[in-house]
Amino acid sequence: MITNPLSVFLVLAAVVLFAVYLEQRYRVFRALSAALVGILLAMVLSNIGLIPGDSKAYDYLIDPGVSLGIVLILLSVDVKTVIRAGPKMLAAFGLGSLGTAVGAFISGLVLAPMIGPETWKLSGQFTGTYTGGGVNFASLGQAFDTSSELFSAAIAADVLLTALWMMLCLSLPLLLGSRGRSRAAAGAPASAGSLQEALYRSHRPMTLLDAGALALIAAGCVWTAEHLGTLIPQLPEVLWLTTLALLVAQIPQVRRVSGAAMWGYYLLLMFLSTNGAQSVIANILAVGPSVLYFAVGTVALHGISLFGLGMLFRIDMPTLVVASQANVGGPSSALALATARGYTTRLLPGVAVGLLGYAVGNYAGFGVAALVRALLGM
Secondary structure: OOOOHHHHHHHHHHHHHHHHHHHHHOHHHHHHOHHHHHHHHHHHHHHOOOOOOOOHHHHHHHHHHHHHHHHHHHOOOOOOHHHHHHHHHHHHHHHHHHHHHHHHHHHHHHHHHHHOOOHHHHHHHHHHHHHHOHHHHHHHHHHHOOOHHHHHHHHHHHHHHHHHHHHHHHHHHHHOOOOOOOOOEOOEOOOOOOHHHHOOOOOOOOOHHHHHHHHHHHHHHHHHHHHHHHHOOOOOHHHHHHHHHHHHHOOHHHHOOOOHHHHHHHHHHHHHHHHHHOOOHHHHHOOOOHHHHHHHHHHHHHHHHHHHHHHHOOOOHHHHHHHHHHHHOOHHHHHHHHHHHOOHHHHHHHHHHHHHHHHHHHHHHHHHHHHHHHHHOO
16 A cells, blocks of 8 residues: 555546546546546545555645635636625525434434434534534534544544535536536636636746746735634634635736636645545444444435425526535535536635535534434433
């Protein structure tokens, strides 16, 4: 097994390069997207034992790597898109959050005999993590003082389900024939200067001056957001990061810097491949399948609520899949999916409801946990 962090990073870089090559060369992979192909390839490599399920390389790509990617992508986003897609995204997010809470509640009641006296803790943690991402999972686990064994098993199940759900959300528009994607499909941009085109090539040749400016802007935004998050912990760091990036993006000189979206998308592809690499099925089987059943039940009811009611209320598929990723994976996953599928009008609304998930996920988690605990008498 390859364990050296630099070597693991090299493997992931090769995975992303191969995924982009397949996407641009073959129509079937273009339909799947480089993001989905990268997740699948990395998952195969980790599960056959070529690369580990845990590595310092992954830690870097998750943080600060994905933060740098978020900044670079947001430098190219039109803020007016929030007005057009915001209300529907909020409604879809609400449906997904409701389904998550119901799923965690029912899973807790059904699986309590298999899991034991800490079942109520998992109900709260899975409610939190599938309302606004993994940050809520960690904070609720600390608040509930979940045992280390159960916590580790639940993390393994969460990572696997998050990666699988990302793959499903990437595939659903293709399977259902969604027309929500812009015509600027991967590798085939519709018009010069569009964000979709900028993901694959800079609007003009990128110079050393551009590279230096992007490095300074991205690192500066991440550094500033980290310090503001420490000074004012009531607001999550990702909220500071998004705000700073959008403010900087309004500077005309910054918008003229070449290559921001392309490098941001590359970092997001590396981040998604990391998600695949962390999905080692053996980690879950080693502690028993009951925790996996819990995660599956929660996400399944989330999906039934979001997609079933969402389509009934005529909410478009691009909005539904981005909202679902905001619930299950948080704002980073929502942005990554919207970018990968070319849903440019859903980028900022997806990030916005992902941030809302951070805010309400812990409250929902505490509420569901208390209800399950009371009903089970634990």
